[in-house]
Amino acid sequence: MHIPDGFLSPQTYLPAYAVAAGAWTWAARGLRDKLDETTVPRLAMLTGLAYVLGLVMVPLPGGTSGHALGVALLALLFGVRLAFLAYSGVLLLQALLFGAGGITALAVNALAMGLVGGMAAVAAKKLLDRLGDTAAVAAAAWLSVALPGVVVALVLGIQPLIAHRPDGTPLFFPFGLAITLPAVLLPHAFIGIGEALLTVAVWRYAKSRRWT
Amino acid sequence: MNARGWLFAYLAALVAATFIHVPALLAALLLLALAAAGTTRWRLLRRTLWAVLAFNLTVSAGYALMTLWQGSFSADYLILVNLRVVLMVFLGFWFVARVDVLAALAGWPTATLVITLALGQIRSLERVIADFRLAFTSRNVAQPRLRDRASHAGAQGIALLDKSMAAATESALAMRSRAAFDD
Numbered sequence: 568m569h570i571p572d573g574f575l576s577p578q579t580y581l582p583a584y585a586v587a588a589g590a591w592t593w594a595a596r597g598l599r600d601k602l603d604e605t606t607v608p609r610l611a612m613l614t615g616l617a618y619v620l621g622l623v624m625v626p627l628p629g630g631t632s633g634h635a636l637g638v639a640l641l642a643l644l645f646g647v648r649l650a651f652l653a654y655s656g657v658l659l660l661q662a663l664l665f666g667a668g669g670i671t672a673l674a675v676n677a678l679a680m681g682l683v684g685g686m687a688a689v690a691a692k693k694l695l696d697r698l699g700d701t702a703a704v705a706a707a708a709w710l711s712v713a714l715p716g717v718v719v720a721l722v723l724g725i726q727p728l729i730a731h732r733p734d735g736t737p738l739f740f741p742f743g744l745a746i747t748l749p750a751v752l753l754p755h756a757f758i759g760i761g762e763a764l765l766t767v768a769v770w771r772y773a774k775s776r777r778w779t
Numbered sequence: 780m781n782a783r784g785w786l787f788a789y790l791a792a793l794v795a796a797t798f799i800h801v802p803a804l805l806a807a808l809l810l811l812a813l814a815a816a817g818t819t820r821w822r823l824l825r826r827t828l829w830a831v832l833a834f835n836l837t838v839s840a841g842y843a844l845m846t847l848w849q850g851s852f853s854a855d856y857l858i859l860v861n862l863r864v865v866l867m868v869f870l871g872f873w874f875v876a877r878v879d880v881l882a883a884l885a886g887w888p889t890a891t892l893v894i895t896l897a898l899g900q901i902r903s904l905e906r907v908i909a910d911f912r913l914a915f916t917s918r919n920v921a922q923p924r925l926r927d928r929a930s931h932a933g934a935q936g937i938a939l940l941d942k943s944m945a946a947a948t949e950s951a952l953a954m955r956s957r958a959a960f961d962d
Contacts, residue, residue, distance in 0.1 A: 571834055572871070573864035577797050608950035611893045615900025616943040622908050623935050640936070656897060663880055664898075666830040666872055671793055736853045738800055739860070741842045761929070768933025769940060 572669030576730035587674035594648040613653035639711035642685035654681030679718040684711040708766035712759035720751035782882035805862040
């Protein structure tokens, strides 16, 4: 789902950085005053955990698999703010050290996966709790994959509209919404099912250890 | 130039690359970067091409098919976007190969601390994942069922959470014993 460097126009990523700066400030507020020998390792642990959860292969029907996001799990266990900060750290590390994603796309990727994904998970869990814990967590995990997918598809899909030559030739990502929405959403609808299975399994364990 | 200077130069170059829409200029800048990268240039270029191959090939092939069918194909676009992506990713790999990222972030001590601890965690947790995969492969002669793979993924998640919590507690104790935040 990561958008790489070179496919987003400055008209997109510069405002996205402004929005992300506000979101990062909001997420770090309070945490900054509490940075101590407990919170710093915890944030580092979550960043490391968010990174490696992305390496867990989520099983898909037919023998194939996708990668987990892990955002729902982090947001449900540790809150949206910490999940968003940890996920932003992961994206920064992936972009700088491993060449995945990109620095110009960092803000959009962080807002989509870290913030929208985390918020969607927490909101869905609260709204659907009356259906039972398992259903609520599963729906939260599925939404934490599907909604960021919608955001990424929308951001990519508007590129030909906002950045093109006078003759209409695109300058960045070339496909419009009619292509990006189904191309991103259909696979992620399936990945979301696998993510839901994974999240429910770990959530039950976390509850048994009284981490929630 | 110090590490932080290189960081700002790298960020400025990335932004500048997104404002250039002339393929010849982007090609010249890529050649310049290749020339300046010294003896590591071909290794970095090979790494760059592998990193961008899947996404760029998919986008380029999709664009070519769609626009050839619609009669609006532009080779100029394909050259422009691929050159831009290769240049930006190459600059990233060159920056990381040339500059100590942690030294570049030295002005932000908390960020450096979090990233250093996180990188240590990542290395250790990656080994857990690798061990799980090898164990799962060695215990399944035939293709495992969806249920088994889901249970395996869940077990990995639980092990990662457990190990992370233990590592965070250990780091907290180590930092407390060294009075890391007493100032």
